[in-house]
Amino acid sequence: MPERIGKYEIIKEVGRGSTGVVYLSHDPYYGRDVAIKVYNIEANDDPDKARVARKMFLSEAHMVGMLQHPNILPIFDAGEESGHYYVVTEFVHGARTLAAYCRPDNLLRIDDVVEIVYKCAKALYYSHGRGVIHRDIKPSNVMLTVESDVRIIDFGIAIVADSEISRIEGIAGSPSYMSPEQVQSLEITNRSDLYSLGAVMYELLTGFRPFRAGNLSKLLHQIVYATAPPIHTLRADVPEELESVVATAMQKDPEKRFRTGQEFAAGLTRVHQRLRAESNKIDRHEQFAMLRRLKFFHDFSHGEIWEVLRASQWQDYADNEEIVKEGEMDDRFYVIVSGGVKVGRLGKEIGVLDTGECFGETSYVRGAKRQATIKARGSVTVMKVSSTLLEQVSASCQLRFNKVFLRSLIGRLQGNDTPAS
Numbered sequence: 001m002p003e004r005i006g007k008y009e010i011i012k013e014v015g016r017g018s019t020g021v022v023y024l025s026h027d028p029y030y031g032r033d034v035a036i037k038v039y040n041i042e043a044n045d046d047p048d049k050a051r052v053a054r055k056m057f058l059s060e061a062h063m064v065g066m067l068q069h070p071n072i073l074p075i076f077d078a079g080e081e082s083g084h085y086y087v088v089t090e091f092v093h094g095a096r097t098l099a100a101y102c103r104p105d106n107l108l109r110i111d112d113v114v115e116i117v118y119k120c121a122k123a124l125y126y127s128h129g130r131g132v133i134h135r136d137i138k139p140s141n142v143m144l145t146v147e148s149d150v151r152i153i154d155f156g157i158a159i160v161a162d163s164e165i166s167r168i169e170g171i172a173g174s175p176s177y178m179s180p181e182q183v184q185s186l187e188i189t190n191r192s193d194l195y196s197l198g199a200v201m202y203e204l205l206t207g208f209r210p211f212r213a214g215n216l217s218k219l220l221h222q223i224v225y226a227t228a229p230p231i232h233t234l235r236a237d238v239p240e241e242l243e244s245v246v247a248t249a250m251q252k253d254p255e256k257r258f259r260t261g262q263e264f265a266a267g268l269t270r271v272h273q274r275l276r277a278e279s280n281k282i283d284r285h286e287q288f289a290m291l292r293r294l295k296f297f298h299d300f301s302h303g304e305i306w307e308v309l310r311a312s313q314w315q316d317y318a319d320n321e322e323i324v325k326e327g328e329m330d331d332r333f334y335v336i337v338s339g340g341v342k343v344g345r346l347g348k349e350i351g352v353l354d355t356g357e358c359f360g361e362t363s364y365v366r367g368a369k370r371q372a373t374i375k376a377r378g379s380v381t382v383m384k385v386s387s388t389l390l391e392q393v394s395a396s397c398q399l400r401f402n403k404v405f406l407r408s409l410i411g412r413l414q415g416n417d418t419p420a421s
Contacts, residue, residue: 006081008036008088019053019156024091027076034076035091038084053085056156060087063155067132071123073143073151089153094146094303094394097153098139098200104207106389109313110238111275112148113204118268119150120197125261127152128190133159135188137196138177139203146303146394148284148310159188175219176209180252183220191254194264198249198257205242206234210250224252242271284309291383294356296335296404304397311389317376324360324374331387333360333405339380344373352377361409 001023002010008025011033015022020039027034039057041050061078064087068074077088098116101108108116120142127134134141135157143151175183179195182188202210210228213219228250231243245267251257258264291297291305300308314337317323323334326345335358343351343359350372353359359374390398 002084005036005038005084005086006077006079008034010036019049019056025088027088033091033093035089037087037089039086041083041085057085057087059158060156063132063158067127067130067155069123069126071119071150071152072127073153075155090151092143092145092151094307094396095143095151096392098142098144098204100392101144102139102203102207104234106386106392107207107235108204108310110205110242111272112310113201114242114268114272114275115148116142116144116150116204117197117201118265118272120152120200121194121261121264121268123150123152123261124190124193124197125265128193128261133188133190134193134196135159135182136174136177137193137200138174139200142200144310146307146397148306175216175223176211178220178223179254180224181254183223189254190260191257194249194258194261195251195254197261197264198246201246202228202231202250205231205238205246208234239271239275241274242268245271287314290337291335294335294337296356296358296408299404300397300400304394304400307393307397308385308390308401311393312383312385314381314383317380317382319376319378321376322373323376323380323382324370324372326370326373328370333385333387333390334358334374335383335385337381337383340377341374341380341382342377344375345371358405358408361405 001013004010005023005025007029008027011024011026013021014024014035020037023036023038025034025036026032037060039053041054041057057078060075064075064078066075073092074090075087076090079086100106120137124134124137132155134152134155136154137152141152141154143153145151177196177199179188179192182192199210202208208229211219211222211226213222231238231246232240245264248267249257249264258267287309288302288305291309297305297308323341336353336355338355340352340354341359342349343353353374359372385401390401393401
């Protein structure tokens with residue numbers, strides 16, 4: 001690992017792929033951390049890989065300062081030094097790609113998915129307007145920051161209007177998200193990116209890729225000729241209007257898709273408005289403010305609270321309604337946002353918990369059964385935090401959550417009044 005590339009101080013390696021290595025670096029001139037992608041060109045023994053790496057470098061270098069949009073990762077600089085061909089981009093601390101939220105047991109809330117894809121559609125509308133077609137939209141090329149913001153990354157195989165630099169042959173994107181015209185090597189337009197974004201949304205909503213096959217030729221055949229399983233058969237709570245938006249984006253014929261990212265975003269806006277109108281959930285910023293006031297979250301940073309919010313669901317319960325049942329298995333922790341609950345075991349009430357307190361300690365033991373029944377004491381709002389989703393947040397947030405949760409548990413056990421649940 002080099003100590004320095006150009007003016008940039010190398011801190012550590014943060015990623016590695018077939019075409020290069022990514023380092024966390026520091027820009028002393030602007031006083032900011034940046035990411036440096038160093039391409040394997042001269043040092044690569046495989047001439048084909050070296051050729052592709054060089055094309056990808058030139059493609060990204062061509063776009064230095066070209067795309068300035070809040071939801072596109074900016075490219076600050078590019079250059080060559082002592083055989084190192086590098087591209088410098090923004091480094092977003094704590095960000096994860098959407099690939100972390102593409103499993104059936106690890107899905108984001110529907111309204112979060114709508115908001116994320118809306119931002120991506122608007123960003124693509126911007127890049128298409130400047131003659132840049134990404135060509136490789138997929139979950140691992142969309143970053144989600146700790147503040148729930150979005151960055152589209154990796155324009156290494158993008159098509160840039162009026163530029164021969166970007167005409168990379170032999171690679172055309174990631175097969176599972178390719179449009180039918182990409183698969184058939186037909187003309188690529190902005191609508192190809194919109195198809196890929198629709199495929200990403202399908203996976204974020206269901207946890208499954210729209211087309212799956214045992215080998216590449218079967219997969220490509222499905223993309224061209226098959227129809228993806230309806231979303232509602234994989235996730236029943238997805239609104240019909242939202243399923244229709246995804247289906248439009250993924251039409252086989254480009255002419256039947258949304259014409260622009262702006263049109264795609266408009267379709268999502270209408271769905272989001274209906275979701276909000278039908279839902280009695282409070283605004284996320286109001287949720288943040290409520291958590292900020294709870295003792296449980298006093299030691300959390302703003303970014304960490306947003307991370308927990310993204311890994312959680314809020315639910316209201318009426319008086320005496322059951323929240324947790326003794327003997328059942330459940331992988332969620334619970335924080336009481338407002339109201340209180342009563343704790344029972346073997347049919348007897350043995351304690352109460354109030355606003356700001358938590359329960360669900362047995363989630364720490366995989367496969368363990370609940371030791372108590374929790375029921376609402378009057379109207380109560382609880383925040384459910386999936387232990388699976390919590391594994392996807394930053395290490396600092398996990399440590400903070402575990403520390404506070406265990407402190408609460410130890411205090412409860414020392415008080416010997418309300419048992420673990």
